[in-house]
Amino acid sequence: MIDLLSLVAIARGFEVQGRFRSAKPYGSGHIHDTYCVTFDDADREEQIILQHMNTTIFKNPVAVMENIARVTDHLRSRLAGEADVGRRVLQLVSTRDGAGWHVDAEDRYWRAYRFIEQARTFDSVSSPRQAFEAAKAFGEFQRLLADLPAPRLHESIPDFHNTAKRFSAFERAVAADAAGRCEAVQGEIAFAMARKTLAMALLGAGLPERVTHNDTKLNNVLLDDETGEGICVIDLDTVMPGLAAYDFGDMVRTMTCPAAEDERDPSRVAMDFDLFDAVLRGFLDGAGSFLTAPERTSLIAGAKVIVFEQGIRFLADYLAGDTYYKVSRPEQNLDRCRTQFKLLESIEQQEDEMMCLLRALA
CATH class of the missing domain: 3.90.1200.10 (Aminoglycoside phosphotransferase (APH), C-terminal lobe)
Incomplete structure (x- = not known):
């Protein structure tokens, strides 16, 4: 588990506004380390999903991220003009130098997505x-x-x-x-x-x-x-x-x-x-x-x-x-x-x- 100070520094490397407020583990996935990070910006709150990618399983993280960027860009273009597009397609958050992912000092790969509000996942089917x-x-x-x-x-x-x-x-x-x-x-x-x-x-x-x-x-x-x-x-x-x-x-x-x-x-x-x-x-x-x-x-x-x-x-x-x-x-x-x-x-x-x-x- 990464320490909080390192997590804050990594999160600040992405294009998010405001003051860091909290970071907590998120979701039930077993592959990546995933966190929900919250920032305060004046009178609004911004959340991102920050993930440390598992490069043991995904040995070519750059290829994975290139796929994700192409797919999400295409989905967004196909849904252009429809209501609520921001909630219907994952949106990658760029780093402050314009990259689609971040590599930290220990060669760990990180990515960030905009948090999608008022929606959730379920681990088992109930109906x-x-x-x-x-x-x-x-x-x-x-x-x-x-x-x-x-x-x-x-x-x-x-x-x-x-x-x-x-x-x-x-x-x-x-x-x-x-x-x-x-x-x-x-x-x-x-x-x-x-x-x-x-x-x-x-x-x-x-x-x-x-x-x-x-x-x-x-x-x-x-x-x-x-x-x-x-x-x-x-x-x-x-x-x-x-x-x-x-x-x-x-x-x-x-x-x-x-x-x-x-x-x-x-x-x-x-x-x-x-x-x-x-x-x-x-x-x-x-x-x-x-x-x-x-x-x-x-x-x-x-x-x-x-x-x-x-x-x-x-x-x-x-x-x-x-x-x-x-x-x-x-x-x-x-x-x-x-x-x-x-x-x-x-x-x-x-x-x-x-x-x-x-x-x-x-």
Whole structure:
């Protein structure tokens, strides 16, 4: 944790007015260190969100920031003339020398955003309306960025959703059995091996490349305090080239199952069809007509692929001895894997219904 004096000095390096008043940790994210910093300027208050970027995960922070600047500038231009644009797009705060980010004396990368008032995030879905609004915001996000001019965005995490490579890494983890855990999880390994074709289900489909968010959880959309509307997509670190189905699949993975990601009771893990209905309707509403017919058809496959991908990532890490994902107990990664596989089974069981709904909404 950075000390307060250093934090104040870093905050003052950005274009903010007034006298420093307070700084406190903000949000529930696990990647970056995030603070809400408040300044007093005469009779008004100004707040910024200040973040220390995690360069262990995002090894090229300059590329990440270039992506964010291009995406937010384009979104703002597409929404020009509409009401409340300042609350609908993240706005980077420049440093006092005009840069988009700050590097401190210890080579730590920092960025700042204008604080968006009267809106908040939620970590779990409490109603179909919430799921609809978040999915609609992500659909609109993709639609507004469909005409982002060249050049192609940087890949902030190369091969992030290359499921074939993820499956190969899983197979290597099984072969290595570094932690001596394979024998106890033969059922989970067999489950994954039986679905190997999922690894190429999207990559081999000839789908158009889009600008995608790649982390479409509920808590990456700000919902308006008064109306509940999804007003702003946040956490743009993983915005990069991808497939529309990636974002939709991750919405299904994170918004349609009420159970925790590391749930120990498999009977509690299932896809809630009402929540799926809300996510599908919301995403299609926000996306409008820009999706091609093959892209729409690919959405259900996207749900299966992304859940499968996350499951094999958890299982591979468990077999390797929990070297990537943080764990607070010995079997946590295995429970995470089992939750994803149980959710995938639930999706498979309801796939016909899902396709019927998709065709009805086409």
